Amino acid sequence: MRYAVAVAETRHFGRAAEQCHVSQPALSQQIQLIEEACGTPLFDRLKRSVRVTPFGREFVERARRVVEAAEALESFAEGHAGAPDRPIRFGLIPTVAPYLLPEIFPTLREKLPALDFTVSENKTDALLEGVADGGIDIALIGTQPPRNGIKLAVAPLFxxxxxxxxxxxxxxxxxxxxxxxxxxxxxxxxxxxxxxxxxxxxxxxxxxxxxxxxxxxxxxxxxxxxxxxxxxxxxxxxxxxxxxxxxxxxxxxxxxxxxxRELSLVWREGTPFAPTFERIAEVIRQTRRAE
Missing domain, CATH: 3.40.190.10 (Periplasmic binding protein-like II)
Structure with a gap:
């Protein structure tokens, strides 16, 4: 679709290929595959240029919207790969929260000033359910999570x-x-x-x-x-x-x-925010070592 939009804008296969950073034969082959799938040409091949067909004009208008949406989604993913654009939902077990939070939160704010947190307390099973269903981003627990069910990344703390x-x-x-x-x-x-x-x-x-x-x-x-x-x-x-x-x-x-017990920070495996969660775990380790 990007190739079709480029050809419609430049009205030339060679210039469209240059704009898309591909060879002209590769671009031409992809356009041909689209036309075969649609059952009709997108472009009339002229001697020194191309002309968009009536069907091609409709196709390119729709393709342009799809490409713009895809690029917006790509920008969103890249821009938020490090940290969410909302407070991190941090769950802790009750036998940790009142004792560890006063130690680690001042350091988290100092070392990671761009991050905000919302904090909740609950028992281990409820926290793991929250991580599994997306209600919680990270959980600080005192046991190894079960191997069955959703896969979790585990960062040992101390x-x-x-x-x-x-x-x-x-x-x-x-x-x-x-x-x-x-x-x-x-x-x-x-x-x-x-x-x-x-x-x-x-x-x-x-x-x-x-x-x-x-x-x-x-x-x-x-x-x-x-x-x-x-x-x-x-x-x-x-x-x-x-x-x-x-x-x-x-x-x-x-x-x-x-x-x-071994305290650990856990989060859902595969999250794009894993690098941020790793940094949070490291700040907690450093805070404890400094005690």
Whole structure:
């Protein structure tokens, strides 16, 4: 179609080929294929020029609109290959968002000033569904995404080790062995939180979770119970600045092999914004290394 438009504008196969940066035989062959497909000529070949046929005039007018639309789409794709022209929809799990956002957002604004963000909190499954259906651009999670379903790009960020939180009045031999903890005293988040599943696995509580009557919706709630001597819990390192800033709480390191999680940034594979998301991941890594 570009070739047909060029021939109509220049009224010459040679000049049209030069304008399109192709050889004249190649251009002529493509025009001939169009004419064969249409069943009628687009141009009358004269001795030193060409003349658009009545059908060719209609065809070229329509082709010009298609070419313009294609070029506009191409410009849009090229112009937005690096970043979307709207805020990036950033989802985080609740056991990360209140602790990491105050650290990383000032640096993200400094290092990537052209980007805007909208932030949401949700459990892992809901965040992954959001990435899959396009409701979320990137998600910061604490587990490896499932291999089935939509393909996701995964950018590892950093390891977030766990520690044991107890009441200040409790004594513990450090480092604390997870096997030494009384299962009935370990306080957990409610169903759907990946931190709950990680604590269950680390403390080998699978057989005990069904009988539990306590399940908190936030780490802050659990820490309040711990401070009052009503149990113990595992806390991620990134939460200590906020949740352990309480004289009623004591923090204990875990004996090897310990426990923890790997935080990652994920997005839909194949997105044109992958380079921007990679830069966001790198800024988060740099911010954590500087802590």
């Amino acid at each position: 390891k977030d080790d766990f520690v044991l939180a107890t009441s200040r009045h409790e004594t513990a031999s450090e480092p604390v062995s997870l096997a030494s903890l009384a299962p009935e005293r370990i306080l957990l988040l409610d169903e759907g939180h990946c931190l709950r599943d990680q604590a269950i696995a680390a403390c080998r509580l699978e057989s005990d979770t069904g009988a539990r009557t306590f399940a908190a919706t936030s780490l802050s709630t659990i820490v309040e119970f711990v401070a009052n001597g009503q149990g113990v819990t595992l806390l991620p390192q990134i939460a200590l600045r906020k949740e352990a800033d309480d004289r009623r709480i004591a923090i204990h390191p875990l004996a090897s092999p310990g426990a923890g």
